[in-house]
């Protein structure tokens with residue numbers, strides 16, 4: 001049985017899709033058979049970030065409605081053996097997702113994969129609810145600003161009360177905090193919340209801190225998950241986060257605004 | 271190397287409401303009957319209720335006790351034995367075989383407790399509602415007819431309601447309304463006052479007023495005298 005991970009946030013545009021693509025790719029890189037499912041029906045972002053938008057024939061809604069089998073709809077990544085994408089429909093809206101339908105598809109995926117990553121849409125409405133409902137673990141993507149932290153807090157409340165695990169009284173969803181678009185210089189100037197502030201308010205385990213980075217936009221424009229850009233700070237930070245997800249102890253990087261020394265600049269900072 | 275900087279656990283001291291069953295006579299048949307009666311009176315009280323089983327008040331301390339049977343009877347009636355209080359070596363041996371912790375006999379006697387499902391039974395103490403996780407924005411918790419204890423933070427946008435007192439062992443950043451059925455003696459305690467609103471028996475203060483208190487951000491207790499909410503440092 002696969003582990004079902006939801007990448008969620010409440011607030012829009014914080015980096016859920018970027019994170020889904022990066023973590024999914026990172027898990028596949030480490031040899032785990034992984035599928036990333038786009039729950040953002042009507043927008044379809046994930047396939048662009050993954051660079052497979054020209055190969056989408058059938059999507060999630062087609063599978064739910066029985067117009068296509070999972071086998072037909074799954075798109076195999078062209079770089080990695082173990083990685084698949086289930087795209088969202090562009091022509092439908094979120095009402096096309098039903099609880100039963102989502103449950104059936106996730107069930108079938110669970111039998112064939114080790115990890116199922118659910119890229120949630122923004123908000124706390126139907127689409128976001130269905131993306132987290134069946135999850136075993138949740139990665140709550142948060143930007144270091146008050147409104148994003150509030151929305152994440154609210155989402156954490158829903159995870160602990162409105163998920164299948166909560167309804168059945170099972171062990172609660174395991175919650176992780178991923179702080180993204182982190183800019184230590186702006187934190188120092190007091191323009192953004194610091195890691196400690198966010199951790200203190202949300203009171204959940206910190207999975208990682210992803211720095212604000214040019215490399216993210218560059219990667220998504222090229223349709224290459226940023227984690228494959230091993231020289232980029234964001235790519236390295238995502239890679240650390242995947243290691244922590246697998247249970248490794250890895251120190252946090254990119255948290256402090258350090259002026260890199262000459263030698264560090266030459267040899268690449270650690 | 272700072273490999274071990276993320277603690278995998280946290281030890282926290284806490285005071286929880288735990289029922290004490292002091293056995294006066296070792297008569298299992300009567301115990302069963304009397305427990306069944308109590309359960310019939312207050313079924314909600316006997317729902318996986320944590321229990322300490324005290325054997326140190328037995329009238330005849332020489333009679334051996336079948337601890338396993340005793341615990342089983344309690345369990346059948348919705349009482350989960352967490353520990354046994356005793357001073358007899360035989361009980362201790364049995365308890366350790368059953369993997370049940372032993373608490374040494376103390377002079378603390380505890381008040382007699384009548385389990386009750388009724389909200390207002392006068393002087394009778396009711397077990398508090400205890401929440402062990404953070405209360406998040408958008409969530410509401412109501413302790414009907416009893417105190418509310420939250421062990422963890424209360425987020426902005428969260429709402430705590432209680433007919434009695436409210437205790438928050440963590441920062442209070444949301445709303446806390448104590449004594450909502452009109453009990454002006456109710457109080458609010460918290461480790462860090464950052465509340466959006468506090469209210470006792472309908473008299474309230476919002477964040478704008480609270481921020482002016484010298485104790486904003488600190489451990490406080492809040493009480494009502496007349497129409498006035500007082501904020502005291504803990």
Ligand SMILES: Nc1ncnc2c1ncn2[C@@H]1O[C@H](COP(=O)(O)OP(=O)(O)OP(=O)(O)O)[C@@H](O)[C@H]1O
Nearest residue numbers: 012013014015016017018122181211212213216217
């Ligand atoms: N670490 C980062 N540094 C710089 N830009 C980033 C970073 N992470 C995400 N972005 C940018 O932020 C924008 C939103 O990212 P993304 O689409 O991943 O967010 P989302 O949470 O999925 O949004 P939505 O709620 O609309 O689904 C994108 O333009 C992306 O390139």
Ligand SMILES: [Mg+2]
Nearest residue numbers: 016017040045
């Ligand atoms: Mg997205």
